Amino acid sequence: MPDHETLVGLAKSFGLFYLIAMAIAVLIYVFWPGNKKKFDRAKQAPLDDGEDRP
Amino acid sequence: MMAQLTRNERVLALIYLSILAMVGLALAVGGRYDLIGGHGWLMLAFGLVGIALMVRGWDAPxxxxxxxxxxxxDPTKVGIILALVWGIVGMTVGAWVAFLLAFPDINPEVPWLSFGRIRPVHTSGVIFGFGGNALIATSFHVLQRTSRARLPDQLSPWFVLIGYNLFCLLGATGLLMGITQSKEYAEPEWYADILLVIVWVVYFLIYVRTLQRRKEPHIYVANWYYMAFILVVAMLHIVNNITVPVSLAGAKSYSIFSGVQDAMTQWWYGHNAVAFFLTAGFLGMMYYYLPKRANRPIFSYRLSIISFWGITFFYMWAGSHHLHYTALPHWVQTLGMVFSVVLLIPSWASAGNALMTLNGAWKKVRDDAVLRFMALAALFYGITTFEGSFMAIRPVNSLSHYTDWTVGHVHAGALGWVAMITFGSLYALVPWIWRKSRIYSEKLVEVHFWLALAGTLIYVFAMWNSGVVQGLMWRTYSETGTLTYSFLESLVAMYPYYIARAIGGSMFAIGALIALYNVVMTIRMPSAEAETESEGDIPQSKQALAQPAE
Incomplete structure (x- = not known):
């Protein structure tokens, strides 16, 4: 089992940055120009009426 | 139902039910000197009734x-009814325990109806019985529509629905018998926990197998939320329930964690149950049914993705705010506090996204009580998440913790957000899925809406008042440095609020009863096609109007 000091050290180093890195990754995905069309289509997904069949 | 299962599925179902019956028999015999024996008989009876029904319908085409x-x-349809029935049971027991707090003498003096046993029946009844069934039912519906694919087979959705309700039944009856792990929202003992793991894996596989066959290239965001709900709840449930049973023929087990580790694991579980059961799953519901009912696309699809990842990343770390000022290391408390505050951003992004979707359609919200349920849910979601972030700040928590303020906060979320979005979605879904032109009575939806809103407000305001009064009385010192009020004096001060809370809660429970009546009457209405047909100038027999057999 890692001791208390190791955990604090990990939290203060790696823990400080990995969430920021993940956040940046998400923002890149969201604003990637190529994804715009996909998102615009998805946005309409619940509204596409039609005949309620697969 | 039997006619929908293929021959192979019928055989498989029979095997599953036989295994259940045999496990039940083993527990009943092995645990005859223990409380687990009762549950063994219950499982055996459940399995045998299932087998009998299978055999009776075996020759169906x-x-x-x-x-x-x-x-x-069909699993969605049954799930909707189960959700409403569990909702009524859970909310009625809730009103009962609320009255008990104001009038402790009204209870019959039998152990299995004591406050400590029926209070968790209320919490698990509404969270797992009502909320869980509503999530399972709506997730199957949303998953199929947004993927444009049918569920992978006919048996596994029934396995999930029936298995899950057996788990709920074991949980609730166990609590009355006195079986509990004493972990909040994780009371059921090891054998029920194992059942839930099996059910949950099948549930996740249904999701994956349907998505694999989807005809849409992109997975709609509601499914992300539903999947986060399924996946994370599995993870939480497994880790928090790692226990060693004293004996395979006994209900009692001991957690492998001890002391503060056990407390931290429990509240990591507990808060993420709020996050992924009561938030992520119901956000999935909101992201599908709200745009659909309003007939407007979600305000910002990108924002829905950003808030999804924000909620998923941040919630995981917020649990320690339940353990402020305890033996938990100070920095872990601070970590939980910081993440709770940061959580406000993705939470408000979701609430704002929902409300902005309705912006420009307020006339619809005014006229349509179903949409109003959803709009109010989004509003309460925004209020509750703000309050939650605020209460997680350590000095604020020193006032609010252990008081009724926490209870008020939980109910602002549970009644205002979870139940409102559920009722709104179910009212929208029921006529669609049963192919009716409308809900049986819009007036009753309106009555339900105002009962629910008034009940929630009475409840929440009573608990806010009561909680702050309690908190202040417990920390008021005299000039000589002693406490000014005794605990008993603070209890007496709660009395009017406890009566108000019981009234507010009862109003909410009556609303759920009205919902069930309205839904049942809607199902019994002639179908939309039959309605238009009957206008034709031809004689029509009564049978033709009746609903076609399932």
Missing amino acids: APSPERFSEYYD
């Missing part, structure tokens, strides 16, 4: 291949 051109909605 095999399903036609035409079924593949239709969605499979």
Whole structure:
């Protein structure tokens, strides 16, 4: 089992940055120009009426 | 139902039920000197009744291949009814325990109806019985529509629905018998926990197998939320329930964690149960039913993705705010506090996204009580998440913790957000899925809406008042440095608020009863097609108007 000091050290180093890195990754995905069309289509997904069949 | 199962599925179902019956028999015999024996008999009876029903319908014709051109909605239909029934049970017991707090003498003096046993029946009844069934039912519906694919087979959705309700039943009856792990929202003992793991894995596989066959290239965001709900709840449930049973023929088990580690694991579980059961799953519901009912696309699809990842990343770390000022290391408390505050951003992004979707359609919200349920849910979601972030700040928590303020906060979320979005979605879904032109009575929806809103406000305001009064009385010192009020004096001060809370809660429970009546009457209405047909100038027999057999 890692001791208390190791955990604090990990939290203060790696823990400080990995969430920021993940956040940046998400923002890149969201604003990637190529994804715009996909998102615009998805946005309409619940509204596409039609005949309620697969 | 039997006619929908293929021959192979019938055989498989029979095998599953036989295994259940045999496990039940083993527990009943092995645990005859323990409380687990009672549950053994329950499982055996459950299995045998299932087998009897299977045998009776065994010769039903095999399903036609035409079924593949239709969605499979029967599990959703049953799930909706189960959710409402559990909701009424859970909310009625809630009103009962609320009255008990104001009038402790009204209870019959039998151990299995004591406050400590029926209070968790209320919490698990509403969270797992009502919320869980509503999530399972709506997730099957949303999954199929947004993927444009039918569920992978006919048996596994029933396995999930029935298995899950057996788990709920074991949980609730166990609590009355006195079986509990003493972990909040994780009371059921090891054998029920194992059942839930099996059910949950099948549930996740249904999701994956349907998504694999989807006809849409992109997975709609509601499914992300539903999947986060399924996946994370599995993870939480497994880790928090790692226990060693004293004996395989006994209900009692001990957690492998001890002391503060056990407390931290429990509240990591507990808060993420709020996050992924009561938030992520119901956000999935909101992201589908709210745009659909308003007939407007979600305000910002990108924002919905950003808030999804924000909620998923941040919630995981917020649990320690339940353990402020305890033996938990100070920095872990601070970590939980910081993440709770940061959580406000993705939470408000979701609430704002929902409200902005309705912006420009306020006339619809005014006229349509169903949409109003959803709009109010989004509003309460925004209020509750703000309050939650605020209460997680350590000095604020020193006032609010252990008081009724926490209870008020939980109910602002549970009644205002979870139940409102559920009722709104179910009212929208019921006429669609049963192919009716409308809900049976819009007036009753309106009555339900105002009962629910008034009940929630009475409840929440009573608990806010009561909580702050309690908190202040417990920390008021005299000049000599002693406490000014005794605990008993603070209890007496709660009395009017406890009566108000019981009234507010009862109003909410009556609303749920009205919802069930309205839904049942809607199901019994002639179908939309039959309604238009009957206008034709031809004689019509009564049978033709009746609903076609399932």
